[in-house]
Amino acid sequence: MKKCGYLVVSAVVVMVLLAGCNSEAKAVSGEGKSGDQAGSAAAKGARYVAAAIPAGTTTASITDPTLDNMPAATVIIPAGWKLQGMMLTSPCTTIPAAVFRAYSPDGLMQMRNEPAGGWRWGGRLNTGKLPGCLPLDKEVSAAEFLNYYVKTLPGGVHVVGPVTLPPDQLQSVAERATEINQFNAQHADVMGGITDTEDLAAIRIETVNGSFVIEERLRAHLSCQRNAGPHNFTGSSCQTQVDRLMAPKGQLDALMRAMDSKQLPAAESSDQWFQAKIQQQNQQASAFRAKMNALYQAENKMFAERAEQFSQTMMRNHEAYMQQQESEYQSQRAHAAATMNAKSTAASDWVDYALDQQTVAVAGGTAKVSSSYSQTWYNGSQWYQTNDPNSNPNGVLQGNWTLATPVHGNGQAR
Incomplete structure (x- = not known):
């Protein structure tokens, strides 16, 4: 066929x-002729x-x-x-x-x-x-x-x-x-x-x-x-x-x-050759497709790895950003609180000064007492004040006395 x-x-x-x-x-050469004859034949075209x-x-x-x-x-x-x-x-x-x-x-x-x-x-x-x-x-x-x-x-x-x-x-x-x-x-x-x-x-x-x-x-x-x-x-x-x-x-x-x-x-x-050639072409095409598929898979793997690396990098960057945002928020909040506390402390101290009183901390709370004394003692129901730093009502007065700690008018420690 x-x-x-x-x-x-x-x-x-x-x-x-x-x-x-x-x-x-x-070409038929001018062999056997003189050089001039051969040249003439070549010039005119050999017969x-x-x-x-x-x-x-x-x-x-x-x-x-x-x-x-x-x-x-x-x-x-x-x-x-x-x-x-x-x-x-x-x-x-x-x-x-x-x-x-x-x-x-x-x-x-x-x-x-x-x-x-x-x-x-x-x-x-x-x-x-x-x-x-x-x-x-x-x-x-x-x-x-x-x-x-x-x-x-x-x-x-x-x-x-x-x-x-x-x-x-x-x-x-x-x-x-x-x-x-x-x-x-x-x-x-x-x-x-x-x-x-x-x-x-x-x-x-x-x-x-x-x-x-x-x-x-x-x-x-x-x-x-x-x-x-x-x-x-x-x-x-x-x-x-x-x-x-x-x-x-x-x-x-x-x-x-x-x-x-x-x-x-x-x-x-030849029919036999034609079939063999088609088979050879198919094998070559299959080998080429396999090679291209391997390259495609390798490329996909590379892209997947890059995507994963990019995702992890973005996640780390996001976490770092959120931590930075949280830190800045807490810092700003602390600064605002400190500012408010400072303003509140100064105001409360001025109130105590104007009322000739002081604020002391004792027994888990605060109390307003006279500012005329430097030492304030408390036994749970009674107050004892003195300017003598060596004075101690325990053993002298009835009850268990605790020395109160002077604080700012708003209860903040001095």
């Missing part, structure tokens, strides 16, 4: 691939000695080094040609596919399957430009995409014009669109509102490889899915695959007829 996939690499990668491929093409295009084909394989060099895809190429290829996964569609070049022994005839391109636009999620997607924001035709594509080729190209493709190729992409839209209609609960369009176009360009003028056919297969359904979250998208045929000037038409008659390039990925 052939897997259809698209993948995207940057224009820089495409340029590197093109430069690497072109560097292997070998290509046409080699026969192989009638037969051979099957080459592409392995995947990320899966222990597991066979990933088979590619049908002309007999005697060599193949270089790899499996790439599109960062825009995450679908793996084969990217390769097959080339003749002299390297001047080539058949390439370029990295695919993709882009998205619209949708409720409004995710913007996804990494690895092309900077396009609408549906274009295959011919319009080729006009965009040639601008990414290094070294400059000469666009000769459009190439008329065989009717069977155009019919094939039309049938593909019909099949996909029929499938969408049969699964309207999920695919409702999604319309598939398929387009195919080709142009002829000319480039220079050393001393040779190389003709190329660039053919783009464009597949777009317009999403107008009620659940249009991810928006609409397009994917395009470009293949290239290259030959020295004057040889491209014969190469196109030979390759088109065999429906080349043709690559088919």
Whole structure:
């Protein structure tokens, strides 16, 4: 079963691939000629000695080094040609596919399957430009995409014009669109509102490889899915695959007829590899999610610890603040009481002075007595006053006498 996939690499990668491929093409040298003759041939452009295009084909394989060099895809190429290829996964569609070049022994005839391109636009999620997607924001035709594509080729190209493709190729992409839209209609609960369009176009360009003028056919297969359904979250998208045929000037038409008659390039990925690749991607995604979850948990723990530390700090600060407030309150209260006591003490002393009396504390209370004496004794019911500090009524007068203590008029101690 052939897997259809698209993948995207940057224009820089495409340029590197093109430069690497072109560097292997070998020009017919001026060997056997004089230096002047060789220089003259190079100046005018070397003459290509046409080699026969192989009638037969051979099957080459592409392995995947990320899966222990597991066979990933088979590619049908002309007999005697060599193949270089790899499996790439599109960062825009995450679908793996084969990217390769097959080339003749002299390297001047080539058949390439370029990295695919993709882009998205619209949708409720409004995710913007996804990494690895092309900077396009609408549906274009295959011919319009080729006009965009040639601008990414290094070294400059000469666009000769459009190439008329065989009717069977155009019919094939039309049938593909019909099949996909029929499938969408049969699964309207999920695919409702999604319309598939398929387009195919080709142009002829000319480039220079050393001393040779190389003709190329660039053919783009464009597949777009317009999403107008009620659940249009991810928006609409397009994917395009470009293949290239290259030959020295004057040889491209014969190469196109030979390759088109065999429906080349043709690559088919292995079902076993495809399943293994999907499993690998799922494992990598699971490992990434586990790593992100661990980071998330660690971050949550850190935030929780910081929150607890902050809460404890706030509690300590609050307690210190409340203690400070209580201390200030008690201090102010004590100061107010002292102030009031001072005022009360002075006033009460003035009253005692005005009334020629004094206040004494005895037996848990106070009493007002004459201020004419310095010593005041009390036996529970009677008072005894004297100015003799050595006088003591105990043993002389009846009862148990206690010496009273002079205090301020309000009862405060002196």
